[in-house]
Amino acid sequence: MSTAGSRIASFLGGAAARFGKVPWREIREEAFDRAVLVLKAACFVHVVNTYVVGIAFVRGPSMLPTINLTGDVVAVERVSPRWGSLAVGDVVILLSPENPRKTVAKRVLGLEGDAVTFLVDPARESASQTVVVPGGHVWVQGDNIYSSRDSRQFGPVPYGLIQGRAFCKVWPPEAVGLIGQKL
Amino acid sequence: MLSLALFTSYCFYRQHRTDSSIAGPAGSQLLAIMRQAYESLVPADSRLLPTPDIYFVRRFLSQSAVRLTGVNLRKFDMGTLNPLWFFMKKSMTVALFGITISDRYATVYSLTGTSMSPTFTTSSPGFPGYLKGDIVLVEKFCLEKYKFSRGDVIAFKSPSDHKREFVKRLIALPGDWMQIPDTSDILKIPEGHCWVEGDNKEFSLDSRHFGPIPLGLVQGRVTHIIWPPQRISKVERKVAMERVRST
Numbered sequence: 001m002s003t004a005g006s007r008i009a010s011f012l013g014g015a016a017a018r019f020g021k022v023p024w025r026e027i028r029e030e031a032f033d034r035a036v037l038v039l040k041a042a043c044f045v046h047v048v049n050t051y052v053v054g055i056a057f058v059r060g061p062s063m064l065p066t067i068n069l070t071g072d073v074v075a076v077e078r079v080s081p082r083w084g085s086l087a088v089g090d091v092v093i094l095l096s097p098e099n100p101r102k103t104v105a106k107r108v109l110g111l112e113g114d115a116v117t118f119l120v121d122p123a124r125e126s127a128s129q130t131v132v133v134p135g136g137h138v139w140v141q142g143d144n145i146y147s148s149r150d151s152r153q154f155g156p157v158p159y160g161l162i163q164g165r166a167f168c169k170v171w172p173p174e175a176v177g178l179i180g181q182k183l
Numbered sequence: 184m185l186s187l188a189l190f191t192s193y194c195f196y197r198q199h200r201t202d203s204s205i206a207g208p209a210g211s212q213l214l215a216i217m218r219q220a221y222e223s224l225v226p227a228d229s230r231l232l233p234t235p236d237i238y239f240v241r242r243f244l245s246q247s248a249v250r251l252t253g254v255n256l257r258k259f260d261m262g263t264l265n266p267l268w269f270f271m272k273k274s275m276t277v278a279l280f281g282i283t284i285s286d287r288y289a290t291v292y293s294l295t296g297t298s299m300s301p302t303f304t305t306s307s308p309g310f311p312g313y314l315k316g317d318i319v320l321v322e323k324f325c326l327e328k329y330k331f332s333r334g335d336v337i338a339f340k341s342p343s344d345h346k347r348e349f350v351k352r353l354i355a356l357p358g359d360w361m362q363i364p365d366t367s368d369i370l371k372i373p374e375g376h377c378w379v380e381g382d383n384k385e386f387s388l389d390s391r392h393f394g395p396i397p398l399g400l401v402q403g404r405v406t407h408i409i410w411p412p413q414r415i416s417k418v419e420r421k422v423a424m425e426r427v428r429s430t
Contacts, residue, residue: 043279050286084345095399098375100329136343160340161399 053077055170056093058105062142062149066091066179067105073171074179076164086111089181091166092140097157105166106150107182110139118152119145138162289322291409292338292350298381298388299350302336302418303408318410321403329398331356333427334420336405337379342396350405351379351389352421360428364391
């Protein structure tokens with residue numbers, strides 16, 4: 001009994017000694033370094049995604065046939081909206097003016113000062129209407145004019161809502177390719 | 184194959200340790216273990232180098248460079264380039280962290296213009312005036328769900344010029360019925376939009392001029408004045424109760 005007790009005591013003592021020998025300071029420093037490295041990588045990803053290029057998942061019927069109904073992953077560059085070098089015909093990603101938590105992809109059909117002529121309701125009638133896009137706004141429309149909620153309903157959208165220009169489809173593999181300008 | 188793998192892992196580790204310049208006791212212990220493993224597992228005659236030490240490779244490369252060009256890059260590298268490189272790396276890291284925090288969590292704005300007096304003091308244009316105006320803290324957590332309250336002070340991109348940002352008070356939220364000031368018209372704020380007005384009614388370019396703005400233009404909520412020191416305070420919420428009916 002006493003031997004078992006002393007054995008346990010010696011084991012505990014040994015464990016304490018071994019515990020004391022663990023280089024805690026070094027481990028802490030190394031863990032901190034690793035954490036900083038991970039944070040740095042996350043920040044780098046954020047900065048590249050916000051200022052250079054990112055990806056977005058786009059789906060729905062409004063951009064048929066450019067973007068598939070079931071969804072395509074597109075590469076989005078953030079440089080040209082920031083520099084104000086968007087052109088008519090570019091496909092852009094923008095925050096929906098009707099729901100700020102939703103992002104939509106549409107094609108720019110008019111920059112500020114342009115006169116845009118559009119069919120009001122192409123499914124029913126052939127009446128068209130012409131508007132002049134006010135300063136600091138753009139006119140965006142889906143490629144599928146029969147099933148798209150766009151500037152024809154909510155009017156020109158402020159340039160500040162544009163998040164980037166979709167220039168390339170990256171997934172699925174059979175759809176990979178550049179997204180061109182189209183009028 | 185095994186020897187190559189061990190050698191490269193050892194070299195990479197060694198390189199990493201020297202690069203981050205923190206060869207602490209834990210690191211050097213691990214290094215010794217790795218070296219031991221390499222030397223015990225790989226027979227001496229099939230080793231790639233007598234001792235797998237990245238310094239040998241470096242010295243060999245720099246010596247051949249000296250022989251080829253006649254310029255001792257190594258001296259240069261150690262003497263002047265290293266601190267500069269180190270400093271650049273440090274400042275890049277700080278910039279990365281700073282940009283990420285200011286984009287995602289909170290940022291500071293220096294305010295100009297008179298549209299929000301008396302809540303914020305005005306600054307006169309020109310260099311010293313730039314620091315005379317209030318500097319405010321803008322939090323961005325509210326952008327996660329676009330949850331705002333009537334009376335909050337918000338920062339948003341101008342709907343007519345995406346490069347300018349305004350700070351105004353949020354008067355009405357989507358779905359609210361609101362009486363347009365100085366008229367008897369009643370307006371329902373459309374979905375996803377809000378109505379903003381400056382506190383200084385006479386000198387403010389706001390929703391009375393450009394109508395309701397999309398919530399997507401909002402960049403954050405102004406919570407505190409943090410400069411000048413005598414004006415450090417929380418920004419109060421002010422609700423225009425008599426004009427707005429929520430549904």
